Amino acid sequence: YVKYSGTELSLDGKDYLIMRESDIYAVLN
Secondary structure (H helix, E strand, O other): OHHHOEEEEEEOOEEEEEEOOOOOEEEEO
16 A cells, blocks of 8 residues: 555554545545
């Protein structure tokens, strides 16, 4: 997911993508 220029992290078994530009937290299903 590097193409989204964000930071990936896993929390409680779910993958999250943190966008640096607008600090939007997206849940990746």
